Amino acid sequence: MRLSNFVSFAGFVMLLVATYCPILRPFHLINWNVYDANKPYGILVLLVAVVGVIGTVFNQVKIIRFAAWLSLALVMLLYLLALLKIHTSFSFIPFHSVENFVARQIKFKWGWYLLLAGPVLALLGVLSSGKTAGK
Numbered sequence: 001m002r003l004s005n006f007v008s009f010a011g012f013v014m015l016l017v018a019t020y021c022p023i024l025r026p027f028h029l030i031n032w033n034v035y036d037a038n039k040p041y042g043i044l045v046l047l048v049a050v051v052g053v054i055g056t057v058f059n060q061v062k063i064i065r066f067a068a069w070l071s072l073a074l075v076m077l078l079y080l081l082a083l084l085k086i087h088t089s090f091s092f093i094p095f096h097s098v099e100n101f102v103a104r105q106i107k108f109k110w111g112w113y114l115l116l117a118g119p120v121l122a123l124l125g126v127l128s129s130g131k132t133a134g135k
Helices: 003-018 039-057 061-088 096-104 111-133
Strands: 024-026 106-108
Touching: 003 039, 003 061, 003 111, 039 061, 061 111
Parallel strands: none
Antiparallel strands: 024 106
8 A cells, every 4th residue: 555545545545534533512511523403414424524534545535535525515514504503593583792692602622623634634635545546
């Protein structure tokens, strides 16, 4: 296995692990992972990571590249959707100060770093393999 494939493999495995790490902590009570926040979307991210792992095992550069870009887009979209959900979930409260206070009680956790680092690492592996393949 080339170094670039190993870097991509590590990125996809990191993405697999990151789906189980805490990403949100509502009201300081419990930690939510991707599956607690949105189960079908979490399964889609997991499926893309598994396809990326299989692509690296079988050395299929086009599949690895597609899975890396798709996983990065899915993680960025998940972050955007989490932000929108936090800021619009309590819009039924008539007092804006109370609405803002309740929205601030939902905290982002360290799992977001892993969710972003996994696809970025996989993409770095893909981009580095493209440079060495042309030489």
